Amino acid sequence: MARIPAPERRAALVQAAVRVIARGGVAAATTRAIVAEAGMSLASFHYAFTSQAELMREVVAWVVAGEQLAVLPEDIPEGGLREVLHAGLQRYLELLRENPTREQAVNELALYALRTPELQDLAREQYDRYHALAAEALVVAAQRTGSIWNRPITEVARMLIALTDGLTLSWLVDRDDAAADRLIDNAADALAGWATTP
Amino acid sequence: MARIPAPERRAALVQAAVRVIARGGVAAATTRAIVAEAGMSLASFHYAFTSQAELMREVVAWVVAGEQLAVLPEDIPEGGLREVLHAGLQRYLELLRENPTREQAVNELALYALRTPELQDLAREQYDRYHALAAEALVVAAQRTGSIWNRPITEVARMLIALTDGLTLSWLVDRDDAAADRLIDNAADALAGWATTP
DNA sequence: GACCATCTGGGTCGTCCGTCCCACTTTTGT
DNA sequence: ACAAAAGTGGGACGGACGACCCAGATGGTC
Structure with missing residues (x-):
């Protein structure tokens, strides 16, 4: 995965989350689904956000x-x-x-x-x-x-x-x-x- | 637990589910939360309904x-x-x-x-x-x-x-x-x- | 009173979840 | 150039989930 500074990664994750939610509802907004949509690894998520609630x-x-x-x-x-x-x-x-x-x-x-x-x-x-x-x-x-x-x-x-x-x-x-x-x-x-x- | 015929049990579970959803949203409507609200055991759920989707x-x-x-x-x-x-x-x-x-x-x-x-x-x-x-x-x-x-x-x-x-x-x-x-x-x-x- | 369908409780399975950890690589500042 | 900082990847954790199974209790029917 390319190297992305944290703020941009946060934005990318937020937009990926919106796409996931549009596709499958709020219930589908799992950390794994979101990082998959954004093409990242799971660890990158908790590097950019401390929790899923913070992302939401x-x-x-x-x-x-x-x-x-x-x-x-x-x-x-x-x-x-x-x-x-x-x-x-x-x-x-x-x-x-x-x-x-x-x-x-x-x-x-x-x-x-x-x-x-x-x-x-x-x-x-x-x-x-x-x-x-x-x-x-x-x-x-x-x-x-x-x-x-x-x-x-x-x-x-x-x-x-x-x-x-x-x-x-x-x-x-x-x-x-x-x-x-x-x-x-x-x-x-x-x-x-x-x-x-x- | 008292003995309740299946149809009544279904109705009780449906109403319990509504209360659970009102309290915590659709996401909270887990089988365990619903049977707890209805005061039943988990097995009673799958005796009355074949799946959670059928209940919903x-x-x-x-x-x-x-x-x-x-x-x-x-x-x-x-x-x-x-x-x-x-x-x-x-x-x-x-x-x-x-x-x-x-x-x-x-x-x-x-x-x-x-x-x-x-x-x-x-x-x-x-x-x-x-x-x-x-x-x-x-x-x-x-x-x-x-x-x-x-x-x-x-x-x-x-x-x-x-x-x-x-x-x-x-x-x-x-x-x-x-x-x-x-x-x-x-x-x-x-x-x-x-x-x-x- | 015996029988059989109808229920019940407890335990178990595999899956997915959020979170965390640690070894590793890349960039940045000097 | 090199050390410190920033970012990455894979794997592991405990917990909650839906579903299932089975031994036993219950209640109506003859």
């Missing part, structure tokens, strides 16, 4: 950061508020369709973190960030379209997150593309209805 | 059935459509608040079933039933309040399920009661907006 903490943090980056940059919001919202939802849906296993892994990791006492704070931070991110995006969308939200932005943001979570789960279960498309249609309608667009 | 299948089925019974019987829908919808959502939220670990277990089991090839059909059936149940409840709610849905009932039902899933996840993460209350307010508004109430 970094896995959760890394996934959260990745999710943020993937959803945030809205490309070209054009048209009215409803269309901007719809475009954002559709963008997420495409992301979900592109690699469903990864998104399922994110869900499983959230529930896993919720169960693990020393990771609960990470799960809360994750959702705090989601809500803040959604609120920010909603404000920008309103600004670009000259709209004004009639309800507290935090409430609209929470609704948006709840809708995307529900969308994710339902699509992961039945993979019904048409139903998902109609769901985001309706979601965009509902959200846009809470702003006045002069 | 019954666990998923049992949880789904329980979820159905818990949500279905709407007590007293009084007032307009919005109020009826709001009451239903609040009922579910109270259920969630009463035992969050169980609801988290349901979520984990859904993702677990989605991952296990021989349980995927169960997960799909689970959500089909949820959607059918929601549609039925929405039709009844409209009838009682003399309302008419302006959108296909299947779409409204899917939105309702997505919203409750999102509500569940967000509340499980941050346990923010006030935010959950406001979320169901907004959800009831959004759904009621898709019916004409003369």
Whole structure:
């Protein structure tokens, strides 16, 4: 095996762990499976991490950061508020369709973190960030379209997150593309209805 | 240990498994932990079930059935459509608040079933039933309040399920009661907006 | 009261897990 | 150039797991 400094090895192991989890669930994230995915020896694992729990903490943090980056940059919001919202939802849906296993892994990791006492704070931070991110995006969308939200932005943001979570789960279960498309249609309608667009 | 016929023993083991999963997640559902919870010996397990996988299948089925019974019987829908919808959502939220670990277990089991090839059909059936149940409840709610849905009932039902899933996840993460209350307010508004109430 | 299917408890097997250890090789600093 | 530091590999450990087996206890049936 090539010689790799510890920090890079940690990153490689974290990403390998994410792939393993996407493929086989959190339960499959054994040290042996992860080092095999990363093409390392078992000893290298405990050279980079003191324990598997320490790795899992970094896995959760890394996934959260990745999710943020993937959803945030809205490309070209054009048209009215409803269309901007719809475009954002559709963008997420495409992301979900592109690699469903990864998104399922994110869900499983959230529930896993919720169960693990020393990771609960990470799960809360994750959702705090989601809500803040959604609120920010909603404000920008309103600004670009000259709209004004009639309800507290935090409430609209929470609704948006709840809708995307529900969308994710339902699509992961039945993979019904048409139903998902109609769901985001309706979601965009509902959200846009809470702003006045002069 | 008392003498118990196999069918009852199976049921007892399934319910013990649900409690174990609620307490420690799907990963904790080992045969030893389950028989300990049920107060049985390890051999009794493999007398009632041929394998742990067979038990898990019954666990998923049992949880789904329980979820159905818990949500279905709407007590007293009084007032307009919005109020009826709001009451239903609040009922579910109270259920969630009463035992969050169980609801988290349901979520984990859904993702677990989605991952296990021989349980995927169960997960799909689970959500089909949820959607059918929601549609039925929405039709009844409209009838009682003399309302008419302006959108296909299947779409409204899917939105309702997505919203409750999102509500569940967000509340499980941050346990923010006030935010959950406001979320169901907004959800009831959004759904009621898709019916004409003369 | 005897019989046979139905249960039960305890022990055992092979496997996989996380972690650790130690001899070895490679890089780095001087 | 050489010593110290950093990184690597293989193997071994104790523990928990699912599954299985079998001798014996139990309870309904004739």
